[in-house]
Amino acid sequence: MEDALNRAHAHATDWLASFATGPVGHTASETDLRAAFTKPLPETGANAGQVVDFIATRARPGLMGSPNPRFFAWVNGGATPAALATDWMVSAWDQNAALYAVSPVASIIEEIAGGWIKDLLHLPAEASFAFTTGCQMAHMTALAAARHAVLREAGWDVEQDGTFGAPPVTILTSSNRHGSLERAIRYLGFGRRALKSVETDTQGRMQPDALKAALAQTDGPVILALNAADLNIGAFDPFAELVPLAKAAGAWVHIDGAFGLFARASKTYRPLTDGMEQADSWVTDGHKWLNVPFDCGIAIIRDTKAHRAAMTLAADYVAPSHTARDQIDWNPEWSRRARAIPVYAALSEMGREGVEAMIDRCCKHCRTLTEGIGALDGAEIVSPPTLNQALVRFPLPQGTDEENDAHTSATMDAINATGEAYFSGTIWKGRTAMRISVVNWQTSDADISRTLAAIAGVLEREDK
Template identity: 45%
Template sequence: MAEPTATTGALTAAANHAQRWLDTVATRTIPARVDVESLLPLVGGALPDEGCDAVRVVDEVAAVESGLMASQSGRFFGWVMGGTLPAALAADWLVSAWDQNAGMRDATPGVVALEEAAARWILDLLHLPSGSDVGFVTGATMANFTCLAAARGAVLQRVGHDVHADGLTGAPRLHVLVGQERHDTVDLALRYLGLGTPTVVAADEQGRMRLDALAEALDAVPADAPLIVCLQAGNVHSGAFDPVAEAAELAHARGAWVHVDGAFGLWAAASPRLTARLGDLGAADSWTTDSHKTHNTPYDCGEAIVRDPAAMRAAMGVHASYLLAEESGPGNPYERVPELSRRARGVPVWAALRSLGRTGVTELVDTLADRAVAIAAGLSALPGVQILNDVTYTQVCLCLESDEQTKAVGARLHEDGRILLSASHWQGRAVLRISVSNARTSAADVATVIEAVASTLR
């Protein structure tokens, strides 16, 4: 068993390595500079017969630093990955030190109190129904899975089939409608749930689901058939939002469950300025988001939000003789997530919200959107650069005159290392995608983006 002094030494060593990383991340090149094969000789090989002290282990872990991506830098715009607010990072360390199983409300009330407070704050900030259940999951993929599991059970129950007792065998066909440009994690969740390939509804040039196409797709579903409609808040290329309120009205008229995948876009609801343009996101039955993105917590901080707690708990709950079960009331956290045992991942969410406050959350969201607008304006002034999307949120999608030029510029920018953009394909073209998700991205970082692209073009 480790002695207290060994723990102190290991934590001190880890804190020193972490602080040095954070102190230098702002000036580092963004991509990792070595590959896995180069690092394996440092950490691989046969497991030694003898162990070693904890401080040495921490030092050996830190030796892979050259293989890390500086994703916490304000110049990182790849995928949709936020940074980490200081309070959230420190709270995450405490979560690991406390090592609490956040599954049961009465067993670990300290961390559950923080999670329940964070859940209420999220519902309030995002203008979602106050009685909704919030489950803290690993990320947007499992949030989609959790919400759609609740949806599956609810819509099948309405037609007299108990999927939780009887499975899908013998169930009536469940129809799922998705937008043409939904995120692939929706399809992945449907596959996990045994629901197969969804019906695709056409989208407009910005990736928004078309209401006329949705109406036509709804008309093609047999009357009284179980039905789920999946909408999107934040297209990964354009940042565009499906018309949630209007689409939900059409879908609810057919008895559908409406789910909104808002992995990074749902946080736009915290901004009065943005909601005035993007509309009401609260008209659905379930919502997905991921605090690691726009909200800037560490990884492993996703949220699955379901309007009907009974549907969520029927899908996710489990009962065993040794578990502390509540007969009534708010229920246990394990009834809202796929895991029975889990770390208290809602604690960093609480810490991030507490450090920002309501005004700070609004300012964070608005500033990220403003940085995206500034980047798009600067890049559009460069010769040959075309911005393909309407920059209404945090995404900028650009290309050059040919796919070959776009790919070449992307490769040169990656080699240069000052910034990191995502190479992708959208609207039939090779593109470079910029996702502004990090609270550290400054006006100086915006200028660096424009200069890096300009110098690469030269």
């Protein structure tokens, strides 16, 4: 055991130390990776240390540098030292964080970590919470509670009678929603047709008049799902206007804040979220902007009764605690990782001030990077950051839309091929753009300068 763990430690620290010099993107192709790992199922076993070495050395070229400070693709985040180290211990301890009885310490730490998250994000202290695998399952958990509550109001017991024959529920949301919301809706048996898009402005924000009109046209139970930062441009719906309209109509209000909920930890960016505290449920990710390792989503729910009714579980061999928090009452899983321990560690390591400084720093870097790219010949800002997300593109002089799209993708690929930084693309308003997402505690001024130099180099080469 010790030899295998020591080798794993050496491989892990070598990988983390490579960020300054190694390529940010992966270097192996799909063919290379198949060739590296394909072998018949072994008939006999092997030495654990050798297994670790085999996997670690062959995996390395196929690793994406998502925790690298110059990784700006998707919204992946890094891992702080205390969060990563305690995540290793969580694996070594191998606790089943299902119940207090199965792992007393996992239950207690999770209870405290949940309280800290609500405190950090200025959400109601009395709300209940769940630590899930990601925001996808946090949506599902929160919307299961919403389903329970809105159908209870309509005189229907969904836990007992299911969704067949239930009063139809309408889910109002903007077309700017994340795909995970729609999938949660499908998981819960509402069906895609239950989703109704409400008009947004040019900045992707839901319009109060459009919501009023949509509410007026809707009969029966309603759930309104709002964005606290969409992943393309970080659009925040105007909560202070929208939430009261929805509440007056008896709707449940749900907030997707996969990363944007963390704006509430910053005095500078909290105003973007004003009014959101009046909602009924909020979801976010620890593995994005809190920089704990995958996988860690968080659901916070005002109606604790609805939450518990949607998730609780009893079985003859489950030994419930009568004083401590049994996670099984609040989560969609049974056996589960003690994923709140790295959350407790990250919050202990950074403190409220450290989280705020990280949020502000990421937003500052996003602004500098976007403006720096926008100032280069051959580049253009599509959407400046309101938070930590922005869009740029690389049009050709007199290029058609299609040529500009292709050139933007090709330039992004060329930037990624330098190994100096890594970006991902998107389609915004029908056109291709390169996304900039800054969510890593480690990203520094030097990383931003180095990235800008790499992009300038690519554009200069293209110019010749």
